[in-house]
Amino acid sequence: MQHFEVNFDGLVGPTHNYAGLSYGNVASLNNANASSNPKQAAKQGLQKMKALSDLGLTQGVLAPQERPDIYALRRLGFTGSDARVLEQAYQQAPQIFLACCSASSMWTANAATVSPSADTSDGRVHFTPANLTNKFHRSLEPKVTGNILQAIFNDDKYFAHHQHLPDNEHFGDEGAANHTRLCSQYGHSGVELFVYGRYAFDSSKPAPQKYPARHTFEACQAVARLHGLNDDGVVYIQQNPDVIDQGVFHNDVISVGNQNVLFYHEQAFLHTERVLAEIQQKFGDEQLHFIKVDTQSVSVADAVKTYLFNTQIITLPNGEMAIIAPTECEENPAVSSYLANLVTTDTPIKHVKYYDVKQSMQNGGGPACLRLRVAMNDQELGAVNQNALITDSQFERLNQWVDKHYRDVLTVKDLCDPQLLVESRTALDELTQIMKLGSVYPFQQA
Numbered sequence: 182m183q184h185f186e187v188n189f190d191g192l193v194g195p196t197h198n199y200a201g202l203s204y205g206n207v208a209s210l211n212n213a214n215a216s217s218n219p220k221q222a223a224k225q226g227l228q229k230m231k232a233l234s235d236l237g238l239t240q241g242v243l244a245p246q247e248r249p250d251i252y253a254l255r256r257l258g259f260t261g262s263d264a265r266v267l268e269q270a271y272q273q274a275p276q277i278f279l280a281c282c283s284a285s286s287m288w289t290a291n292a293a294t295v296s297p298s299a300d301t302s303d304g305r306v307h308f309t310p311a312n313l314t315n316k317f318h319r320s321l322e323p324k325v326t327g328n329i330l331q332a333i334f335n336d337d338k339y340f341a342h343h344q345h346l347p348d349n350e351h352f353g354d355e356g357a358a359n360h361t362r363l364c365s366q367y368g369h370s371g372v373e374l375f376v377y378g379r380y381a382f383d384s385s386k387p388a389p390q391k392y393p394a395r396h397t398f399e400a401c402q403a404v405a406r407l408h409g410l411n412d413d414g415v416v417y418i419q420q421n422p423d424v425i426d427q428g429v430f431h432n433d434v435i436s437v438g439n440q441n442v443l444f445y446h447e448q449a450f451l452h453t454e455r456v457l458a459e460i461q462q463k464f465g466d467e468q469l470h471f472i473k474v475d476t477q478s479v480s481v482a483d484a485v486k487t488y489l490f491n492t493q494i495i496t497l498p499n500g501e502m503a504i505i506a507p508t509e510c511e512e513n514p515a516v517s518s519y520l521a522n523l524v525t526t527d528t529p530i531k532h533v534k535y536y537d538v539k540q541s542m543q544n545g546g547g548p549a550c551l552r553l554r555v556a557m558n559d560q561e562l563g564a565v566n567q568n569a570l571i572t573d574s575q576f577e578r579l580n581q582w583v584d585k586h587y588r589d590v591l592t593v594k595d596l597c598d599p600q601l602l603v604e605s606r607t608a609l610d611e612l613t614q615i616m617k618l619g620s621v622y623p624f625q626q627a
């Protein structure tokens with residue numbers, strides 16, 4: 182049996198914009214109110230998907246969500262026609278209005294936590310959509326995320342879907358952005374690393390002082406329970422509160438893993454030595470590469486600015502690993518020389534490839550934010566909705582779809598144009614046909 186890790190990238194939605202919604206995410210705040218280019222954003226994302234597919238990987242795609250979220254605005258008391266709801270919300274509560282327009286579902290690392298069948302007690306691949314409670318604009322995502330995941334992994338012989346955790350900060354869950362999995366082969370049982378920023382039910386434990394810790398220890402434990410993971414295959418790790426206060430709002434901004442490699446900044450975790458020893462003990466006798474980046478080589482500020490750790494480490498068909506990095510890493514002398522040297526050292530990482538995902542980076546989303554990893558065997562992959570996989574023809578189709586429906590400039594004011602809502606719904610309706618998703622959106626269910 183063959184095993185793969187498939188990256189499911191988020192397709193950027195037609196309302197991609199910069200609204201400064203994510204306190205604690207430096208890029209989001211710095212670019213607030215800049216004008217955006219949804220067409221370019223979607224195409225940059227598609228190019229990255231195609232590039233990984235051309236490297237010989239199986240690449241997937243997840244559909245974006247319906248925005249503006251008229252249903253959320255109605256739930257908050259805005260009434261009348263859709264156009265009236267938009268106009269009233271824009272005038273009376275601009276911040277709430279903007280939150281309901283965000284295309285943030287593009288960062289599918291936050292869509293869900295996924296445990297492959299080799300790790301779970303019932304031998305199925307388990308999915309729990311992230312509740313994203315810490316940010317209002319992101320808390321609007323989990324229901325439709327669940328619909329989309331079920332439409333793509335639609336066979337309960339192989340796939341198990343859970344409801345997102347209770348919508349409360351005590352169970353704040355940011356999904357795979359704070360989860361990585363180490364294993365010798367994708368199809369072998371692995372060690373799942375669950376990273377959290379704070380304890381919800383124990384205030385004596387350390388926590389950041391300035392920026393929010395979005396993800397709790399209690400949420401990590403709940404997901405591990407739901408997925409039927411064995412304690413011997415799980416390590417819980419607290420993020421260093423000081424780095425959260427320096428803008429590391431998700432752990433995938435300061436560490437990333439793949440197979441037998443954990444690439445991390447020396448300041449990423451609390452109790453690092455103890456944590457690494459537990460990982461090694463649970464991983465067993467096989468070789469594990471802990472690649473530590475020290476502050477002298479790359480400061481936390483540079484890691485946050487360039488997203489050195491929000492890179493994807495992928496295994497190429499020949500068994501070597503490559504780092505998929507944003508061009509921001511190439512442009513920073515300290516980071517690019519670090520990477521140039523890394524590929525010459527004695528680790529499995531032998532290549533670095535740079536991609537332009539600037540439209541996403543300006544909202545704090547690098548290459549790794551844009552993808553949800555699902556490790557599967559060939560039977561499981563065969564049970565996936567094949568229209569969610571990137572082939573040459575599906576890539577072409579999606580590019581044409583973007584060309585047909587997306588604007589190439591969007592300002593905050595454009596978001597209350599009722600025509601944009603019509604355009605977005607028309608586009609998504611067509612997308613559900615291209616991807617054969619069925620009726621996953623509320624406007625299709627009304």
Ligand SMILES: N=C(N)NCCC[C@H](NC(=O)CCC(=O)O)C(=O)O
Nearest residue numbers: 199200201202203209290358431550
């Ligand atoms: N690290 C990972 N995996 N994901 C990055 C998510 C970025 C996202 N930005 C935003 O939601 C900004 C939206 C705005 O400001 O318009 C967030 O902060 O949740």
